[in-house]
Amino acid sequence: MGKALDLFEKEEFYKCLQCAICTGSCPVARVVEGFNPREIILRYILYGEEDEVLGMKEIWNCATCHACQERCPHNITISGLLTHIQNLAAKKGNLPDTMKAAMTLMAETGWSIQATPRSDRVRTELGLAPLKRPDTAEIRKIFKEAGLDEILDLK
């Protein structure tokens, strides 16, 4: 994996006091049962339960809103850890289908949301030029660099 994706520093996590301000601040934890940033730090870093955490489906619920990180008394990069975990989990095959679909679309069309025949029609009616197809070759290059080729089943 590329270094750019290592958004966290393991050392700083040993400062974690388990004060739970992160989970207490997390908007996702309020609605998704089982998603708990404090517990992820405890298990993944402090207890070393890496494989178990990488297999959790809840890790994909992080909204990357950074509220945990902003309020952490020790400035620990919790959002960075979540991204890191998601990267590793994806490599291990823990990637939700919805995510896979979105990424495949991106790779194949350059869009994260598909342009439909209807949207093309509306554009014509409004006198707008048809949408330009993005250069997917560029995007595929980035995907390849990021190791997504091995994870996604791309055409």
Place this chain on the structure above:
Amino acid sequence: MADEDKITAGGEVEEPRIGVYVCHCGLNIGGSVDCEALALEASKLEDVVVSEAQLYTCSEPGQERIKSDIEKHNLNRIVVAACSPRMHEPTFRQCVQDAGLNPYLLEMANIREHCSWVHLHDRASATEKSKDLVRMAVSRARLLEPQEEIDIPVKQKALVIGGGVAGIQAALDLADSGYEVVLVEKEPSIGGRMAQIDKTFPTMDCSICILAPKMSEAGRHPNIELMTLTEVVNISGYVGNFNVTVKRKARYVTEDCSACSECSKACPQLSPNEFDIGLATRGAIYIPFAQAVPSKYLIDMESCLNRNGVRVCEKCVEACERKCIDFNAVDREECFDVGTIVVCTGVDVFDAREIPQYLYGKAPNVITSLEFERLINAGGPTGGNLIRPSDGNIPKTVAFIQCIGSRSEKTNPYCSNVCCMNTIKDALLIKEHWPETEIKVFYIDIRAFGKGFEDLFQRAKKEGVQFIRGLPGEVIELKNGNLRLLGEMTLLNKLYEIEAEMVVLSIGLKPSIGSEVIRKFLTLSITSGGFFMVAHPKLRPVDTATRGVFLAGCSEGPKDIKEAVTQASAAAARANIIMRRGKVTVEAITPRVNRELCAGCGACVKVCPYQAIHLDGDKKAVVVEAACSGCGTCGAECSFAAIEMRHFTDDQILAQIDAFTEHEAEKKILAFCCNWCSYAGADFAGIGRMQYSSEVRIIRTMCSGRVSTAFIEHAFARGIGMVLLSGCHIGDCHYIDANTHAEKRFNKTRRIMRQAELDPSRLELVWVSAAEGQRFQEKINSMSKKLKTIPSEEIKSAMKYFGDRERKRLEKLRRGASDVNA
């Protein structure tokens, strides 16, 4: 004296006969250094008569061996390769003295803090390094000379800075021992934080009830001169003879005040009362609290209508029967001398506004634990009724949030020590008055470590106080003034949304702002949290590195009342020892001027931080020994080699450099460390087992100001890889500002290197405090990386360039000397 016998008629010291003693220190040294190999290597060095390794050199048998060897082998120099000289130099000095040798003929090689402890896993390198350290010590020992110390008298008077409970206790103990004491307090009354607190834990005593008798005793004690509304503006001098200047702010009310309160009733002005943290008001003329000592009113000129000398209001003057009001009073400075100083500058509290999600300062029903003390106190603004600021109702649910501003990288990294027990006490106080109140304490860890603390914690649980592990992520204010706390109960792995009518933020403690000024005058070191550092955390817990200065109370670190009082009595006892003895011995490290070589240029006069050198009628430098502290910056500045720093002579330092640059100098780093900060910082790295690269060889001087450019140039001429100059941070120098001269010399040498097209980054400068072991470690590791990249061509060019420079300089010196002799 015995050592005088050893000085021959010509003033020449007889041939050196050196004994080397290598200490295993159990496995502390022996675990990482091959001590037997080291002793063997030392035995091969010139002038070494005896060399052996011992399990513990500091032990009785270890010392006895040195003493008997001195006798048996007629040794006249002793080298002990063991721990830091900051640890055991006094021990071994005493040991050699007992055997009839002058104590200055001892030299230590620090192979523990600077070697075995920092190279734990590299036995080969650690052993090689220790051999160099012993070579350096033997080379210096060969040139050591006997010295005679002088005694200076100690003023039988003490200064106590800060009139909190620690300061009061220290002042009382010293005064009871028969010494005059000046107790300085910046506030209008003594009493400090303890006077503000309602009850104390774990005994639930009324705080002011037990403090007030001590306050009045301090106020009327014949040996205590109480100076309130007073700040220390300068301290100079040294142990036994500190010269103190204080600024006594005008009170505008004379000593005749009987505290009848008529003036205050007449005063038309209202201001927030500081003692009640603004929860109540006071007049412009006021007394801070009922039990204040001195029991005298004062005028706050900031809020008085008569400020700036304009007289528009006479209400208090008219009300005062005893005619005590004096608008003409002015601030005045006072000077006095003391022998010892006890620093009890106390703490400030954390400003809870720094954590915005808890709404302090925005939601009125979020208060701090200190405000709580005033609200629950019968003498406080609400007569002891815990009421909600928003509507005056007594809350039925109260939430305490712990660790506010403590245990956080963003605010204070340390635990404030008192907040857990304070909250437990506060919760019990609420239960005592309003048993139906629902109380929840949100915490990370409950630290109930002291005697009787656990019992109080259990009692709180029994009384129904709920302890919830997990701090709220945020607090939301509701329309009715209630607060909603959102967070996670970690023990149940469950989220909570809890409503409380009042939230108490358990705020932490931080060093007092005023203590920074004191720190500068007394050149005290601080630990990472900003509190004063003691000389040794275990064995000298109230001494500072500055002789004659002691610490007590929270200035040293957050602590409860009992600990503060214990420390205060300890500090007073330590100060007592110095004053009872009546004299202190000063180290014989002051300079000697060679009048024949002195050119009368006055460079030494300019750099002396103590004005201890002047030029006499013949334009020759003269040192006033009593004023000199021995930093050595004069010696480093003298271009005529006319100043000899006793016990840290040029020859001794150059010999140390030569000793380890014989082989593979290009692979080594020379570090000059000052005794007080950077050497202690390097020791601290050792104590903390902070591992770093083994190329560095440390030479200790008293001050970085001692390091002459000639030493640095000599090292480069000998082919050294890199040189590090280190000392106390600017402003923290133990010799006022002598380290600024080190910085100048560093810049000068770098400039010379640049001009000679050498790599100036081979010379580095770093300021390291006694608490910054990690900083030292990081510096050495980064230099070690750089060291490996220096091309041999560069080393050779520097050797040639600085070698030529040195030869020229020495030639010039010799010519100058022969001119003088002619």
